[in-house]
Amino acid sequence: MKKQHPRRPRLRQEYIYRQRGYPDFTWDSSLIIGALTRVAGRQGEMLGKMRQLGFGVQREAVLNALTEEITKSSEIEGEILNSGQVRSSLAKRLNITLENPAKKSHRIDGIVQSMMDAVGNYKEPLTQKRLFGWHAALFPTGYSGMRKIRVAAYRTEAMQVVSTDRDFSNIVHYEAPPPEEVGAQTDAFLKWLNADGGEIPLLKAAVAHLWFVIIHPFDDGNGRLTRVITEMMLARAENTELRFYSMSAQMQKEKAGYYAILERTTTGTLDITPWLEWFLGCLERAIDGSGEVIGKVMEKAAFWQKRSTDVTNPIQREIINRLLDGFVGNMTSGKAAKILKVSQDTAARALKDLAERGILSIRGAGRGTHYVLGKL
Numbered sequence: 271m272k273k274q275h276p277r278r279p280r281l282r283q284e285y286i287y288r289q290r291g292y293p294d295f296t297w298d299s300s301l302i303i304g305a306l307t308r309v310a311g312r313q314g315e316m317l318g319k320m321r322q323l324g325f326g327v328q329r330e331a332v333l334n335a336l337t338e339e340i341t342k343s344s345e346i347e348g349e350i351l352n353s354g355q356v357r358s359s360l361a362k363r364l365n366i367t368l369e370n371p372a373k374k375s376h377r378i379d380g381i382v383q384s385m386m387d388a389v390g391n392y393k394e395p396l397t398q399k400r401l402f403g404w405h406a407a408l409f410p411t412g413y414s415g416m417r418k419i420r421v422a423a424y425r426t427e428a429m430q431v432v433s434t435d436r437d438f439s440n441i442v443h444y445e446a447p448p449p450e451e452v453g454a455q456t457d458a459f460l461k462w463l464n465a466d467g468g469e470i471p472l473l474k475a476a477v478a479h480l481w482f483v484i485i486h487p488f489d490d491g492n493g494r495l496t497r498v499i500t501e502m503m504l505a506r507a508e509n510t511e512l513r514f515y516s517m518s519a520q521m522q523k524e525k526a527g528y529y530a531i532l533e534r535t536t537t538g539t540l541d542i543t544p545w546l547e548w549f550l551g552c553l554e555r556a557i558d559g560s561g562e563v564i565g566k567v568m569e570k571a572a573f574w575q576k577r578s579t580d581v582t583n584p585i586q587r588e589i590i591n592r593l594l595d596g597f598v599g600n601m602t603s604g605k606a607a608k609i610l611k612v613s614q615d616t617a618a619r620a621l622k623d624l625a626e627r628g629i630l631s632i633r634g635a636g637r638g639t640h641y642v643l644g645k646l
Contacts, residue, residue, distance in 0.1 A: 287447050287484055289540050293458065295477060297543040302473075305550040309472060312557040313508055320514055320564070324571070328512060329364050331567045334595070335513045335560070336360050340385055343497045343518035346525060351378060360386075369588040370610055380407030388498045389513055392505035395464040398456070404498060408491045419489035424452045429486050443533045446486035455485045463499075471507030476549040477542070478503050484536055497521075504553075515560035520552050528552070570594040581629065585610055585620045590629070593643050600633075600640035 286292060320328055337357045344351045354372035359382040361368050384404040394400075402422035409421050420426065429446040447455055459481050469477075482496045497518050505511055521528045527548070535545040573594060581587050589606055599605070606617035621641050624630040630641040 284537050285445060286536050286538060286540065287451075287455070291540055293455075293462075293481060293484075293540075295480075295540050295542045297541060297546050301543055302546050302550060305547060305554065306470065306472060309550050309554045309557070312554055316514060316557055316560060316564075317508060317510065320512070323568070327567055327571045329366055330570065331514050331564050332512050333357065333360055333364055333366055334563050334567060335516050336382075336385060336389075338516040338519045338563075339497075339501065339513065340381060340518075342516060342522045343494050344381075346497075346518065346522050346528075347493050351381075356382060369584050369591060377410055380410055383407055385498055385501065388502040389505045390511045392502050392511060396460055396499065396502065398460065401456075401460070401495070404495055405488055405491055408494060414490040417490075424456065424487050425449055425489045427489075429489075431486075443529075444536050446484070452485060452487045456487045459485060463503075471503070472550065472553070473546065475500055475503035475507055476546050479549065480532075480535060480542060480545055483532060514564060515556045517553060517556050520556035520559060524552060524555075566594065566596060577629065580627070581624075583620065585612060585616065586624055589617075589620060589624070589641075590643070593630075593641075600638075601642070602640045 320331065323331075337353060337360055340356050340360075341351050341353050352372065352375065355375045355378045358368060358371040359375070359379050361371065363382065363386050384407045387400070387404070406422040409419060412418060412421050426449050428448060430442050431444040431446075432440045432442050435441055459478075462481075463474075463478055479496055479500045482499055483492065486492045488495070500517060501513065504517065505513070531545055531548045535542055570591070573590070581590060588610055589601065592609065593601060601621075603614050603618035603621055606612075606621060607614040610617065621630065625632050625641060628644050631644045633640050633642055
């Protein structure tokens with residue numbers, strides 16, 4: 271979906287912010303109590319397991335989860351970030367040393383800094399100044415693609431969420447509140463977010479996600495900021511800055527359903543029960559999916575505990591780490607050379623040596639020769 275600024279705003283009464291009583295959202299607690307109980311249980315199990323692990327394993331799991339969170343949040347909006355640069359920027363802030371860090375990117379550093387501020391300082395109030403700082407970090411040049419936008423300031427034009435059908439006609443899925451209402455609505459949102467109203471923390475995270483989407487206060491970046499706010503609220507709910515799963519990664523997997531439930535809710539009544547059910551279900555699936563990610567981290571830790579003195583060459587260590595992290599595709603000498611910025615001969619020698627020592631196994635032949643991890 272894309273955003274556009276219509277010349278003539280067409281406010282429709284069925285938009286949720288035009289409902290009498292907005293923003294006093296309602297829901298049927300009897301329909302969400304089961305999902306809420308399951309998610310809370312999953313959170314407790316996950317955090318309990320992670321607390322039993324060493325500090326190094328925890329940091330590695332956080333690095334993986336936040337890398338996925340940042341890259342997948344942008345991917346939802348159609349923007350592909352360099353995951354290596356995201357990972358390197360995060361590693362620096364987590365005091366994790368990488369064998370071969372990616373080239374520095376000021377823009378990615380800004381995006382990472384916003385996320386780290388959100389989860390690392392989750393107890394701090396979200397003020398307008400802080401929110402504007404996050405927005406400025408998303409667009410350090412003042413442009414979104416080729417389009418000049420207002421940065422660290424609320425939009426001054428109407429905003430529509432649209433897509434294009436097969437006949438190339440625009441379909442309007444949602445029209446955000448008019449710009450003259452944005453400041454007051456965002457102030458009300460921030461006041462509620464920072465107040466302790468006795469809400470169940472997980473439900474507050476779900477409502478915060480929806481409410482910020484409804485307001486759509488900026489020219490661009492609203493979806494990504496929504497998910498940064500969600501991470502902050504989930505950190506509050508779990509009372510820890512350590513993130514071991516990615517909500518955005520799960521939302522990306524369920525992108526069609528995510529957009530569909532948002533459209534239904536933002537054009538509906540103040541009863542947001544279906545949205546809460548979807549959000550809690552997505553969160554439960556995200557937590558369940560973290561088991562695989564955490565399993566890889568534990569596998570990696572076990573490998574280096576056993577093999578730390580066997581592999582001292584930095585090129586070989588980086589090759590192994592890439593494979594342990596779930597390298598996509600076949601690890602060939604050509605790919606290794608490109609990734610590590612060394613000659614193909616150097617990469618080939620490193621791979622061959624690892625294979626001869628049984629650390630890697632050779633698959634294929636000729637041009638199809640590639641390497642996989644041997645028995646750990």
